[in-house]
Amino acid sequence: MSEDKNPLVIFTPSGKRGNFPVGTPILTAARQLGVDLDSVCGGRGICSKCQITPSYGEFSKHGLTVAPDALSQWNSVEERYKSKRGMIDGRRLGCQATVQGNIVVDVPPESQVHKQVVRKRAEARDIIVNPSTKLFYVEVEQPDMHEPSGDLERLVAALRKDWDLPELEADFSIFAGLQSALRKGDWKVTCAVHLGDDYVSPRIVQVWSGYYDGSVYGMAVDLGSTTIAAHLCDLQTGEVVASNGIMNPQIRFGEDLMSRVSYSMMNEGGAVEMTRAVREGMNALFTQIAAEAEIDPALILDAVFVCNPVMHHLFLGIDPFELGQAPFALATSDAVSTRAKNLDLKIHPAARIYILPCIAGHVGADAAAVALSESPNTSDDLVLVVDVGTNAEILLGNKTRVLACSSPTGPAFEGAQISSGQRAAPGAIERVEIDPVTKEPRFRVIGSDVWSDQDGFDREILSSGITGICGSGIIEMVAEMRIAGIVDQAGLIGSPEQTGTDRCFQDGRTYSYRVFDGTADGGPLITVTNRDIREIQMAKAALYSGARLLMDKFEVDQVDRIVLAGAFGAHISPKHAMVLGMIPDCEIAKVTSAGNAAGTGARIALLNTDARRDIETVVRDIHKIETAIEPRFQEHFVNASAIPNSVEPFPILDSIVTLPNVNFNTGGGDNGGRRRRRRG
Amino acid sequence: MSEDKNPLVIFTPSGKRGNFPVGTPILTAARQLGVDLDSVCGGRGICSKCQITPSYGEFSKHGLTVAPDALSQWNSVEERYKSKRGMIDGRRLGCQATVQGNIVVDVPPESQVHKQVVRKRAEARDIIVNPSTKLFYVEVEQPDMHEPSGDLERLVAALRKDWDLPELEADFSIFAGLQSALRKGDWKVTCAVHLGDDYVSPRIVQVWSGYYDGSVYGMAVDLGSTTIAAHLCDLQTGEVVASNGIMNPQIRFGEDLMSRVSYSMMNEGGAVEMTRAVREGMNALFTQIAAEAEIDPALILDAVFVCNPVMHHLFLGIDPFELGQAPFALATSDAVSTRAKNLDLKIHPAARIYILPCIAGHVGADAAAVALSESPNTSDDLVLVVDVGTNAEILLGNKTRVLACSSPTGPAFEGAQISSGQRAAPGAIERVEIDPVTKEPRFRVIGSDVWSDQDGFDREILSSGITGICGSGIIEMVAEMRIAGIVDQAGLIGSPEQTGTDRCFQDGRTYSYRVFDGTADGGPLITVTNRDIREIQMAKAALYSGARLLMDKFEVDQVDRIVLAGAFGAHISPKHAMVLGMIPDCEIAKVTSAGNAAGTGARIALLNTDARRDIETVVRDIHKIETAIEPRFQEHFVNASAIPNSVEPFPILDSIVTLPNVNFNTGGGDNGGRRRRRRG
Numbered sequence A, B: 001m002s003e004d005k006n007p008l009v010i011f012t013p014s015g016k017r018g019n020f021p022v023g024t025p026i027l028t029a030a031r032q033l034g035v036d037l038d039s040v041c042g043g044r045g046i047c048s049k050c051q052i053t054p055s056y057g058e059f060s061k062h063g064l065t066v067a068p069d070a071l072s073q074w075n076s077v078e079e080r081y082k083s084k085r086g087m088i089d090g091r092r093l094g095c096q097a098t099v100q101g102n103i104v105v106d107v108p109p110e111s112q113v114h115k116q117v118v119r120k121r122a123e124a125r126d127i128i129v130n131p132s133t134k135l136f137y138v139e140v141e142q143p144d145m146h147e148p149s150g151d152l153e154r155l156v157a158a159l160r161k162d163w164d165l166p167e168l169e170a171d172f173s174i175f176a177g178l179q180s181a182l183r184k185g186d187w188k189v190t191c192a193v194h195l196g197d198d199y200v201s202p203r204i205v206q207v208w209s210g211y212y213d214g215s216v217y218g219m220a221v222d223l224g225s226t227t228i229a230a231h232l233c234d235l236q237t238g239e240v241v242a243s244n245g246i247m248n249p250q251i252r253f254g255e256d257l258m259s260r261v262s263y264s265m266m267n268e269g270g271a272v273e274m275t276r277a278v279r280e281g282m283n284a285l286f287t288q289i290a291a292e293a294e295i296d297p298a299l300i301l302d303a304v305f306v307c308n309p310v311m312h313h314l315f316l317g318i319d320p321f322e323l324g325q326a327p328f329a330l331a332t333s334d335a336v337s338t339r340a341k342n343l344d345l346k347i348h349p350a351a352r353i354y355i356l357p358c359i360a361g362h363v364g365a366d367a368a369a370v371a372l373s374e375s376p377n378t379s380d381d382l383v384l385v386v387d388v389g390t391n392a393e394i395l396l397g398n399k400t401r402v403l404a405c406s407s408p409t410g411p412a413f414e415g416a417q418i419s420s421g422q423r424a425a426p427g428a429i430e431r432v433e434i435d436p437v438t439k440e441p442r443f444r445v446i447g448s449d450v451w452s453d454q455d456g457f458d459r460e461i462l463s464s465g466i467t468g469i470c471g472s473g474i475i476e477m478v479a480e481m482r483i484a485g486i487v488d489q490a491g492l493i494g495s496p497e498q499t500g501t502d503r504c505f506q507d508g509r510t511y512s513y514r515v516f517d518g519t520a521d522g523g524p525l526i527t528v529t530n531r532d533i534r535e536i537q538m539a540k541a542a543l544y545s546g547a548r549l550l551m552d553k554f555e556v557d558q559v560d561r562i563v564l565a566g567a568f569g570a571h572i573s574p575k576h577a578m579v580l581g582m583i584p585d586c587e588i589a590k591v592t593s594a595g596n597a598a599g600t601g602a603r604i605a606l607l608n609t610d611a612r613r614d615i616e617t618v619v620r621d622i623h624k625i626e627t628a629i630e631p632r633f634q635e636h637f638v639n640a641s642a643i644p645n646s647v648e649p650f651p652i653l654d655s656i657v658t659l660p661n662v663n664f665n666t667g668g669g670d671n672g673g674r675r676r677r678r679r680g
Helices: A026-033 A076-085 A151-163 A172-184 A249-253 A257-266 A270-293 A309-316 A320-324 A365-374 A471-483 A530-554 A574-580 A597-607 A609-621 A631-641 B026-033 B076-085 B151-163 B172-184 B249-253 B257-266 B270-293 B309-316 B320-324 B365-374 B471-483 B530-554 B574-580 B597-607 B609-621 B631-641 B651-656
Strands: A008-012 A017-019 A051-055 A057-059 A064-066 A103-106 A133-139 A188-194 A203-209 A217-223 A227-234 A240-247 A300-307 A336-339 A352-355 A383-387 A392-397 A402-407 A428-434 A441-445 A504-507 A510-517 A525-528 A561-565 A591-595 B008-012 B017-019 B051-055 B057-059 B064-066 B103-106 B133-139 B188-194 B203-209 B217-223 B227-234 B240-247 B300-307 B336-339 B352-355 B383-387 B392-397 B402-407 B428-434 B441-445 B504-507 B510-517 B525-528 B561-565 B591-595
Touching (some): A017 A026, A026 A103, A151 A172, A151 A188, A172 A203, A188 A300, A217 A270, A217 A597, A240 A249, A240 A270, A249 A257, A249 A270, A257 A270, A257 A309, A257 A320, A270 A309, A300 A309, A300 A365, A300 A597, A309 A320, A309 A352, A365 A383, A365 A392, A365 A402, A365 A561, A365 A591, A365 A597, A383 A530, A392 A530, A402 A530, A428 A471, A441 A471, A441 A510, A471 A525, A471 A530, A510 A530, A561 A597, A574 A591, A591 A597, A597 A609, B008 B026, B017 B026, B026 B103, B064 B103, B133 B151, B151 B172, B217 B270, B227 B270, B227 B597, B240 B270, B249 B270, B257 B270, B257 B309, B257 B320, B270 B309, B300 B309, B300 B597, B309 B320, B365 B392, B365 B561, B365 B591, B365 B597, B365 B609, B383 B530, B383 B597, B402 B530, B428 B510, B441 B471, B441 B510, B471 B525, B471 B530, B471 B574, B510 B530, B530 B574, B530 B631, B561 B574, B561 B597, B574 B591, B574 B651, B591 B597, B597 B609
Parallel strands (some): A008 A103, A217 A300, A383 A561, A561 A591, B008 B103, B217 B300
Antiparallel strands (some): A008 A017, A057 A064, A133 A188, A188 A203, A227 A240, A336 A352, A392 A402, A504 A510, A510 A525, B008 B017, B057 B064, B133 B188, B188 B203, B217 B227, B227 B240, B336 B352, B383 B392, B392 B402, B428 B441
16 A cells, blocks of 8 residues: 555544545544544534644654645635634644645544543543534435335434434424424434433434534533522533522522421422422523523523432422431432423423432432542542532542441531521621630621721722621631630630630620621621530531541541532631531641532533443442431530540641630530431 | 152143142243233232133143142132132132142133234234233332432332343333332332333333232224224223224314315414314313223323324324425324323323324325234235225235325215215115116115115104215215116216106206105205216225226236225225226125224234334335326326226126116216316
């Protein structure tokens, strides 16, 4: 085989190479070598998805010289495309440029089908775009009376012939418009094809006349007890096109999960009402996001949901009754795949809904999503992943195995049930420092970077005011009070005499600490009461005991690293969390935030259908621990009520911070956090 | 192996046999041998579906003596069942009676899973019951906090373990009620399982607490342009439980198919309106039939539809526009499988809908159903199957190949567009004889067996009166007029002078024949006008030309037998049809009626899912002839306008009837049926 007649084509970054006859289009060469080069129009010079960048000159590493005429001259199709739509300099259309000599061809990321969406954190799972649904342009044979066959059957034949697709089914929704789409497009159409999975066979879900220049979309949804957050993603590029969130409309039936379960028990039709509420909320959110992105909601062809088991059941229309009592039986634990219509979602009628599997009655699809995003199962070192929310999901594991549990932290970390607590919003105190000598606080509020004792603070907060303390603020506040010796190990606030500051004041039978007094200007009096401390003690003890229980099961006393997940987790100061004894002792630098890992997990599952199979396998292998029936959980809980802990050592913490050895208990009175919170 | 310890068990009628240890339940033996013995409860003595009849004594043909104690004694389960529910003498429960000695066991038809529904006609396809959906009783493991898994997953595991079913999916509709059903039934439930097909994977579609004693149902529907007929069938026994029919509510948009296509062309939203009308009609019919059978429509889990292409499209919500013009392109020609919900049908939400494949743009799923019922593809002799309706579907074939076409006969055969025509109803003339000498008619009306010239006729028709002529009546009428020399070969009615009877009278430019004059008593004047003759000529010529065209393609001048299908086909007198030249010359005894073969085809496809695969294959192999583009069709049509035919010989007919060689054409005037009817 002469190299002249069959020049060498080398693709980067894949490194794939082969000899091809002069005149072979680059797209054809790429396909034959299995190079990941996109195309929607099948090489007709319409879609421009197959753009490539040829490289010229010497390539010593390949032992190759690429001549300036290694590719064919620009042709009219490329000229027309460039003049109409524009093209980056140096780019060519892979379907038009043909091989004339040895050539090195780079496939830029945006021309790859399986694009990679880069994530900042090295330890987290990459997102490789491999969506459920892709676009295909075809030219369909016209009907022939002598060989009668349906328009659909000829469309399916064209898709099979041009794209090597299997025998596709037609989603019912395409029937009504199929014939006119084919004729309007002069027998040229673009199809959105759901490529099929374990639940549905491959099918055509949408047909556009001619070449459809747009994209198709998917929605990744983190359905939480308190908030619903959704990301609209372009299924072709993997990009997040728009994001938004709303409060879960079910909040009117109860703040935490258990109160919603109770609502359904106490009220005939209560579950149905809550199902309707969450689905309506979902539709409102979807409408809002679609409007923001300026797309038709009917272009949303796929949606992935992650949620805790109670939300899972209520969203599916299942009464969560059984989740309210032992043995906490899920109606279904495996992943759920269904049609949008079954959930009354007003997106494309053929849109698929995928809900990640639940791990156990208290460890839901949200925990599965965190596992997908953070991949503890592929970690070399032992990682503790804590998704902090009204209910904390906790994963502990490494390559050898992964354990999971959930723990009912309650809403304290979200600022609820705290006297001056509030949701994270402008005006809320989010960062606190207390001078250990003067016991004077300084703080920052959301919306400003200026500390309260710095110049210009008053100007900064003019519009927001100082309105309360948010979840991460209360964690720092209590931790700082403990560091400053205002709160003792048992969680008691000292008297003015004991603490030496009149910011501590008698407040009923206990003392409170005055953070900010805005009453002179008609503003609020922001204090931390001993009851607030108790709430935080309960919450952090629940979280810690869950983690500790998993460590027991793993037979370790130390973890290598800690990942704080959840929207709230991102804002927690690792040092303060450790002072509280909320998380186990660990190198501060090894405590990182994963942001909304559940949401990211949803996005991964949305963009990569293989990831769905992966997480289903991982979830099957995760060992679930039910805290409610573990006798040591109570013991851990009691110990963890102390700040940081009544028995467990925190040597790494001790090397950074010295906690004053104060004791404000003068006998009598409630001095522990032994009240066990209901699940919520 | 000692025969004493391992007695021989012989099953009849299958003849399957094997040795089993003493104590083996008969059901177990049957299962191991693959004997077709039903069971829903899995051998727990609950369902009684496994009843068998043991035979005792000498069986020389098997070389076996069955001792009286060859089966175990009656046990308490059997006693209880018999006393509560009753059991035919000699029967035993196969799951309770155990092998004690050599035994011959008969499995009665009602205990067979694949029961055979006997059809009267030997040449027609048998119906073997092998439904899409079956019932299974299981006991499910209770939830365990230590090994958390969903209730559904444990149910699926139980079904797999006890019944060897594959990994089942859950239809979305079962989620809401699953947990309470399991607990109410103390973890014992009966499931309706759709066993899966090419379109859907196997899935649980309904769950009942405990043992469900009822059945599940399917609907076989013949959706015609004029009438919709439906049979409610028990999916377990194959029996027709109730049947009913209604007029197609689309009639208000146009009597024939073409006028409905026109309606959709002329009226914005017309197709949508007609879709709604037919679906509403369908629901009304289903409700009516379910009420008649006293079952909940939600127990209808499967439905099969057969219809012509225009009905097919309108039912699916597809504008039939393209079917109104060449090349008559179907939106889809393959079988359609979808959910009841997509068609707004108010039966079980998980019910599957199956619509048989269409053969071509004018040869629909109804013709496919006729092919399924009449199986021309398995016939040794050459059979012509004619489904007579507003549109006639015609099949011609044998084992070697099958051809199909449709021909637009119009509504004349249904009594429409005939001056004294009416639908088949009490009071309509259905049988006619005309004395060739006196030219006097005698007739019978629907609702009575007495001829009009017999005693008691007047009394018989007191309630109905004599109201008109129905479709089969008009065929006999015109044929008898031809035999009696009142009508000539060209279709002209003679004058009183030419015919010698004053029953012929001048009626505008042509003559009419007076059949019955009830005007003296305020009744109708029933006549046959020359225009009526023309209508019949058109209709029968269309039908004959279609058949003749297929014979051309098959290269034959004679068929071995003729099957007249369609509700109307059952009432046609073969001799008269042949006098008219409506069907080719054939031995009268070889012209049979198949009744509503399309409806029967629907019923076969409903009760036997394998039959669906069969007909899909058969349809793929059927060669379609488009009459509209066949030049010889016009020629055949012109020839066939004569009565019986202007060129083709009818030697068999000639041997039975001598048609008078009259000619009433005296020059001038319309003397042929050359007007080509629009498709309808």
